[in-house]
Amino acid sequence: EYEEKTGRAHRPLxxxxxxxxxxxxxxxxxxxxxxxxxxxxxxxxxxxxAQKHRQQYExxxxxxxxxxxxxxxxxxKQLEERCKLEDSIGNAVLTWNNEILPxxxxxxxxxxxxxxxxxGIPPSVRGKxxxxxxxxxxxxxxxxxxxCLARAKEKWRSLSTGGAEVECEDAGFSAADRExxxxxxxxxxxxxxxxxxxxxxxxxxxxxxxxxxxxxxCYRPDVGYVQxxxxxxxxxxxxxxxxxxxxxxxxxxxxxxxxAFFRVDHGLMLTYFAAFEVFFEENLPKLFAxxxxxxxxxxxxxxxxxxxxYSKSLPLDLACRVWDVFCRxxxxxxxxxxxxxxxxxEDILTKMxxxxxxxxxxxxxxxxxxxxxxxSIAAIQMQSRNKKWAQVKKMLIFDNR
Amino acid sequence: MAxxxxxxxxxxxxxxxxxxxxxLLGSTSxxxxxxxxxxxxxxxxxxxxxxxxxxxxxxxxxxxxTVKFEIWDTAGQExxxxxxxxYYRGAHAALLVYDIAKKETLNRAKLWLRxxxxxxxxxxxxxxxxxxxxxxxxxxxxxxxEGEEFAxxxxxxxxxxSAKSNYQVNDIFMAIAQExxxxxxxxxxxxxxxxRSTVELGGSGVRTGCC
Numbered sequence: 031e032y033e034e035k036t037g038r039a040h041r042p043l044x045x046x047x048x049x050x051x052x053x054x055x056x057x058x059x060x061x062x063x064x065x066x067x068x069x070x071x072x073x074x075x076x077x078x079x080a081q082k083h084r085q086q087y088e089x090x091x092x093x094x095x096x097x098x099x100x101x102x103x104x105x106x107k108q109l110e111e112r113c114k115l116e117d118s119i120g121n122a123v124l125t126w127n128n129e130i131l132p133x134x135x136x137x138x139x140x141x142x143x144x145x146x147x148x149x150g151i152p153p154s155v156r157g158k159x160x161x162x163x164x165x166x167x168x169x170x171x172x173x174x175x176x177x178c179l180a181r182a183k184e185k186w187r188s189l190s191t192g193g194a195e196v197e198c199e200d201a202g203f204s205a206a207d208r209e210x211x212x213x214x215x216x217x218x219x220x221x222x223x224x225x226x227x228x229x230x231x232x233x234x235x236x237x238x239x240x241x242x243x244x245x246x247x248c249y250r251p252d253v254g255y256v257q258x259x260x261x262x263x264x265x266x267x268x269x270x271x272x273x274x275x276x277x278x279x280x281x282x283x284x285x286x287x288x289x290a291f292f293r294v295d296h297g298l299m300l301t302y303f304a305a306f307e308v309f310f311e312e313n314l315p316k317l318f319a320x321x322x323x324x325x326x327x328x329x330x331x332x333x334x335x336x337x338x339x340y341s342k343s344l345p346l347d348l349a350c351r352v353w354d355v356f357c358r359x360x361x362x363x364x365x366x367x368x369x370x371x372x373x374x375x376e377d378i379l380t381k382m383x384x385x386x387x388x389x390x391x392x393x394x395x396x397x398x399x400x401x402x403x404x405x406s407i408a409a410i411q412m413q414s415r416n417k418k419w420a421q422v423k424k425m426l427i428f429d430n431r
Numbered sequence: 432m433a434x435x436x437x438x439x440x441x442x443x444x445x446x447x448x449x450x451x452x453x454x455l456l457g458s459t460s461x462x463x464x465x466x467x468x469x470x471x472x473x474x475x476x477x478x479x480x481x482x483x484x485x486x487x488x489x490x491x492x493x494x495x496x497t498v499k500f501e502i503w504d505t506a507g508q509e510x511x512x513x514x515x516x517x518y519y520r521g522a523h524a525a526l527l528v529y530d531i532a533k534k535e536t537l538n539r540a541k542l543w544l545r546x547x548x549x550x551x552x553x554x555x556x557x558x559x560x561x562x563x564x565x566x567x568x569x570x571x572x573x574x575x576x577e578g579e580e581f582a583x584x585x586x587x588x589x590x591x592x593s594a595k596s597n598y599q600v601n602d603i604f605m606a607i608a609q610e611x612x613x614x615x616x617x618x619x620x621x622x623x624x625x626x627r628s629t630v631e632l633g634g635s636g637v638r639t640g641c642c
Contacts, residue, residue, distance in 0.1 A: 214508065217460050218480050257459070257508045258482045296513045333483030333514065342479060385501045388486040 370407030
């Protein structure tokens with residue numbers, strides 16, 4: 031029996047090679063179909079059957095070839111699309127660099143630029159555009175940053191040596207408070223985008239993030255460090271040099287909406303939520319009613335989204351595109367984005383109860399489809415009974431007084 | 432007690448289902464999110480700082496009842512206080528979490544207790560004092576006795592835990608469930624006059640306005 035087995039193993043080799051040689055239409059892929067003759071130790075196929083099998087085989091090969099051709103065409107198309115995308119990014123970079131940025135003041139509000147802006151700013155010019163769009167109302171210079179940073183470093187030193195209180199002009203803010211702030215910054219840096227592994231201890235941007243947050247607590251002791259800030263600073267660091275990131279950071283936080291939130295001005299936050307609800311009801315009345323029924327107030331999800339400007343809750347590339355348009359349109363875009371998210375998931379959300387909605391919105395799916403997401407935002411109308419965001423907000427602030 | 436009991440919703444018909452809102456309070460980075468994560472997912476990972484509030488659910492099938500926990504995990508930074516102190520409205524239980532390796536976090540937990548005492552009558556809420564991070568025994572600043580003693584004088588449940596090494600995390604939530612169920616029993620034998628509606632979604636229902 032043993033001999034039979036070993037014998038069998040050797041013999042079929044030659045006919046197989048034969049068949050392969052005879053084929054002039056071998057399929058391309060490695061998963062090719064191969065027509066085998068019967069093993070030599072079995073009686074050969076009758077001619078008729080062999081002919082039939084050959085025919086079937088040929089048909090299969092033709093099918094396989096067709097499939098492969100189709101796939102090749104698909105691949106080609108994908109490649110073309112990618113090239114087109116790369117081209118358009120390349121072109122966009124040129125347009126931004128050569129046309130828009132040198133003529134910022136005159137061009138930034140033109141329709142063409144606004145449209146290009148909506149498509150997403152190419153990463154290589156993103157930082158520049160953000161800086162220009164955020165502006166520098168506070169007139170912060172690189173020197174001022176250095177001064178604030180030096181002061182922060184002094185405080186860190188005195189903290190670590192446990193030395194005497196550092197005298198400084200920002201009295202009125204308790205030393206314990208400031209100490210807690212500096213301590214907290216240290217803690218939070220390692221918890222900022224931990225997956226990127228660049229802000230953690232020993233990572234390339236650890237010190238930069240530390241410096242910017244520390245300098246800010248010295249620049250604005252009245253605001254200090256508030257959790258959520260580390261994410262904003264981190265996103266800026268990814269797109270700008272340190273001092274410029276600090277300038278953008280301070281000016282960004284100085285905007286009315288950010289000031290209201292980071293100072294945790296509860297009354298003003300409520301006004302923002304109320305304005306948001308006006309547009310929520312207008313755009314998504316069914317979902318709005320469902321949320322009301324479940325007592326799901328906007329603070330549940332908006333606090334995280336607004337405080338971190340979506341950088342904690344959205345994938346980073348999407349968050350950056352939201353920032354792009356936020357820089358263009360201002361605070362109302364943050365609320366428009368929120369409505370875009372709600373619209374995108376409207377069907378699922380209407381089937382959920384309070385706790386599941388809260389859970390879902392505070393931990394959004396990681397594979398958010400970017401085009402659908404922006405289409406959804408685009409479909410949100412920031413107009414309620416002929417009133418725009420700023421008007422609605424103003425009215426509500428007035429009412430509160 | 433502001434319980435949202437829904438008796439008869441279980442298929443057996445006899446075992447009632449109770450839904451309880453549990454809120455985690457305490458200083459920043461004492462391990463509130465990690466405790467919730469350990470309890471619900473039985474895992475440990477470094478949590479991102481909580482901004483606002485995050486949410487978890489857990490269901491417990493006990494012999495006498497099914498317990499559904501709605502866990503509200505709040506932001507720890509003091510600056511968020513004005514926003515977060517409203518998150519405990521309508522809670523049935525609260526975990527006051529401190530870090531055994533940081534004395535000042537126990538003081539902060541005591542402040543939270545004062546807040547809760549203003550908002551709730553003693554029989555309206557089950558409060559547990561939780562000394563987390565027993566894995567940091569070498570850096571301990573608060574002795575077990577100190578925590579225990581404080582909890583005893585205030586009539587709180589007490590346990591030391593470690594979300595990292597999974598020490599007594601289930602136990603503390605189980606103790607809370609047992610205590611809540613016991614109070615439920617006591618209520619049945621001596622029905623309270625207000626007889627809260629069984630359909631009202633207590634936890635979120637009593638929340639007013641923001642937060």
